[in-house]
Amino acid sequence: MSDNGLSARDLSVYYGNKQAVKDISLDFAAREVTALIGPSGCGKSTFLRSLNRMNDLIGGARITGEIWIEGQNINDPSVDVVLLRQKIGMVWQRPNPFHKSIYENIAFGPRYHGIKNKKELDGIVESSLRKAALWEETKDRLHQSALALSGGQQQRLCIARSLAVKPSIILMDEPASALDPVSTAKIEELIAELKRDYCIIIVTHNMHQAARISDKTAFFYMGELVECDDTQKMFTNPSKKQTDDYISGRFG
Amino acid sequence: MSAKLANRIATVVIIAMALFIVAILVGLLGYILIRGLGHVSFDFLTSVPQTIRAGGGIGPQLFNSLFLLVLTLLITVPLGVGAGIYMSEYAKANRFTDFIRLVVEVLSSFPSIVVGLFGLLVLVQFFGLGYSLFAGALALTVFNLPLMVRITEQAIRSVPKEQKEASLALGLSRWKTITSIMLPIAMPNILTGTILASGRVFGEAAALLFTAGMSSPRLDFTNWNPFSPNSPLNPFRPAETLAVHIWKINSEGLAPDAAEIAAGASAVLVIVVLLFNFTARFIGGYIHRKFTASK
Numbered sequence: 001m002s003d004n005g006l007s008a009r010d011l012s013v014y015y016g017n018k019q020a021v022k023d024i025s026l027d028f029a030a031r032e033v034t035a036l037i038g039p040s041g042c043g044k045s046t047f048l049r050s051l052n053r054m055n056d057l058i059g060g061a062r063i064t065g066e067i068w069i070e071g072q073n074i075n076d077p078s079v080d081v082v083l084l085r086q087k088i089g090m091v092w093q094r095p096n097p098f099h100k101s102i103y104e105n106i107a108f109g110p111r112y113h114g115i116k117n118k119k120e121l122d123g124i125v126e127s128s129l130r131k132a133a134l135w136e137e138t139k140d141r142l143h144q145s146a147l148a149l150s151g152g153q154q155q156r157l158c159i160a161r162s163l164a165v166k167p168s169i170i171l172m173d174e175p176a177s178a179l180d181p182v183s184t185a186k187i188e189e190l191i192a193e194l195k196r197d198y199c200i201i202i203v204t205h206n207m208h209q210a211a212r213i214s215d216k217t218a219f220f221y222m223g224e225l226v227e228c229d230d231t232q233k234m235f236t237n238p239s240k241k242q243t244d245d246y247i248s249g250r251f252g
Numbered sequence: 253m254s255a256k257l258a259n260r261i262a263t264v265v266i267i268a269m270a271l272f273i274v275a276i277l278v279g280l281l282g283y284i285l286i287r288g289l290g291h292v293s294f295d296f297l298t299s300v301p302q303t304i305r306a307g308g309g310i311g312p313q314l315f316n317s318l319f320l321l322v323l324t325l326l327i328t329v330p331l332g333v334g335a336g337i338y339m340s341e342y343a344k345a346n347r348f349t350d351f352i353r354l355v356v357e358v359l360s361s362f363p364s365i366v367v368g369l370f371g372l373l374v375l376v377q378f379f380g381l382g383y384s385l386f387a388g389a390l391a392l393t394v395f396n397l398p399l400m401v402r403i404t405e406q407a408i409r410s411v412p413k414e415q416k417e418a419s420l421a422l423g424l425s426r427w428k429t430i431t432s433i434m435l436p437i438a439m440p441n442i443l444t445g446t447i448l449a450s451g452r453v454f455g456e457a458a459a460l461l462f463t464a465g466m467s468s469p470r471l472d473f474t475n476w477n478p479f480s481p482n483s484p485l486n487p488f489r490p491a492e493t494l495a496v497h498i499w500k501i502n503s504e505g506l507a508p509d510a511a512e513i514a515a516g517a518s519a520v521l522v523i524v525v526l527l528f529n530f531t532a533r534f535i536g537g538y539i540h541r542k543f544t545a546s547k
Binding site for chain 1 (some may be wrong): 319412414415416417418419421422423424425426428432436437457
C-alpha cells in the first residue's frame with residue numbers, strides 16, 4: 001500500500017437486493033492516473049462514488065468491504081465521513097460550480113475548514129486557480145459569477161475548488177464528456193500536470209482518452225473487475241479476451 | 253370521422269375552454285374593480301369605518317389584515333422552513349415520513365370554517381386568548397404552515413444534486429451544505445411560494461370570524477407600545493380584517509353606503525392579492541436573472 005494512495009478491498013455496493021459492484025479489490029498509487037473503463041451500467045461510476053462514500057446519500061445503498069487511505073479503513077461506520085471527504089476531491093461529469101463568484105467558489109471550502117485570514121485565502125485561491133490552469137483567464141474577474149464562465153472553464157474551476165481543500169486523491173467521473181474538444185484537451189493536459197502531486201482515479205467512456213492520460217486501466221464489466229494493468233499493456237496485449245473484445249470495439 | 257377532423261374539433265374545443273376560463277377571470281375582475289374602484293380614495297383607505305352614517309373608510313381593517321399577515325408569517329415561516337428542510341433532507345423514506353406528509357396534506361385542505369370553530373373553542377375560550385390577532389394568526393397557521401412545508405420541501409428538492417454533492421465532497425457538514433449552498437439556490441422558490449401563500453392568508457375570512465373577531469378597538473395610530481390595549485401593534489387585541497369587514501357590512505351593515513363600501517373594500521382586497529402575485533413573479537424572475545445573469 002502506497003503512502004498517499006487508496007486501496008479498495010472486497011468492495012461491494014448493493015442497491016436494495018441488486019449487487020452493483022461485486023467484491024472489487026484495487027490499489028491506486030499516488031502520482032498515478034488510473035482509468036476505469038467499461039460499458040454503461042458496469043458499476044464503474046458506482047465504484048468511484050463509493051470511494052468517498054458519496055453513495056451514503058442514496059437511500060437503500062449499502063457498501064461492504066474496506067477502503068484504505070493513510071492506514072485508515074474509511075468504510076468503517078465510526079469514521080467521520082465529513083472530514084474524510086476533505087482528503088478526496090471529486091469532479092463531476094457536468095461542471096457544477098456553486099452559484100457564487102469565482103473567488104467564493106474556491107474560498108468556500110478552506111474558509112469552512114478554519115482559514116479566516118484574507119491574505120491566506122487569497123493565496124489559496126490564486127494557487128488553486130494556477131494549478132487548474134485558470135488563473136490567467138480569471139484573475140481580473142475573480143468576483144464575477146462563476147456561472148459566467150464557459151463550460152470548460154467551469155470544469156477547471158471545479159477542479160481548482162477541489163484542490164483548495166488539499167486532498168491527496170481526486171476522483172473524476174467523466175470530467176470531459178460534456179465538453180468540446182478544445183476544453184477536453186485542456187482538461188487532459190491538466191490531469192497530466194496534476195498527476196505529479198495527486199492520486200487520480202478517472203471514469204471515462206472515451207477509450208482514446210483512457211489510453212492518452214492514464215498509467216493504469218481497470219476494465220469493469222457487469223459489476224466485476226475483469227482486469228487491471230498498465231494502460232500500455234491493456235491496450236496492446238490484455239490478458240483477458242473480454243478486455244480485448246471491449247477495447248477493440250467488439251461489444252459495449 | 254377522419255383523424256384530421258377530430259384534431260380540428262379537439263383544438264377548437266380546447267381553445268374554447270381556455271377562453272372560457274379567461275372570460276370568467278376578466279369578467280370577475282372587471283366587475284369587482286369597476287364597481288369598487290370609484291369608491292377607493294386615499295381617505296377611504298385611511299379613515300375609520302362608520303356604523304350608521306355614510307362615508308366610512310377601511311383604514312384599521314387594512315392595517316389589521318397586513319399586521320395579521322405579518323404575525324402569521326412570523327409563526328409559519330420558521331416552522332415551515334424548518335419542517336420542509338427536515339422532510340427533504342433528513343427524513344428517511346419510510347411509513348412515518350409518509351404519514352407526516354399525509355397529515356400535512358390533510359391539514360392544508362381543512363375547511364376554513366371548521367378551523368375557525370376549532371380556534372374559537374380551543375384558542376379563544378380554552379386557552380383564554382379571547383378574540384385577538386394572536387388567536388387569528390394561530391388559526392391561519394393551520395392553513396399556511398402546510399403550504400410553507402410543501403413549498404420549502406419542493407424548493408430544496410429541486411436544487412441540483414450535484415450542488416449538494418460538490419459541497420459535501422469538500423468536507424462540509426450536512427447542515428453547512430444546506431444553509432450555505434442549498435438554501436440560497438432554493439430561496440427564490442421559497443420566497444415566491446411564500447408570497448403566493450400570503451394571498452390566501454390575506455383573503456381568508458371564515459377562519460377569522462371567531463378568532464380574530466369582528467370588531468376593532470379604537471386604534472390610536474400614534475401609540476406604538478405593543479402592550480397598550482388601543483395600540484395597533486398589540487397582538488392580543490381583537491382585529492377585524494378586510495375580508496371579515498366585507499362579509500360583515502354585506503350581511504349586517506347599517507350605513508347607507510354599505511354596498512359601496514363593500515365594493516370598494518373588495519376591490520382593495522383583490523388588488524392587494526394581485527400585487528402579491530405580481531411581486532412574487534417579479535422577485536422570482538429578478539433573483540433567477542441575478543443568479544444566471546451573465547450567462
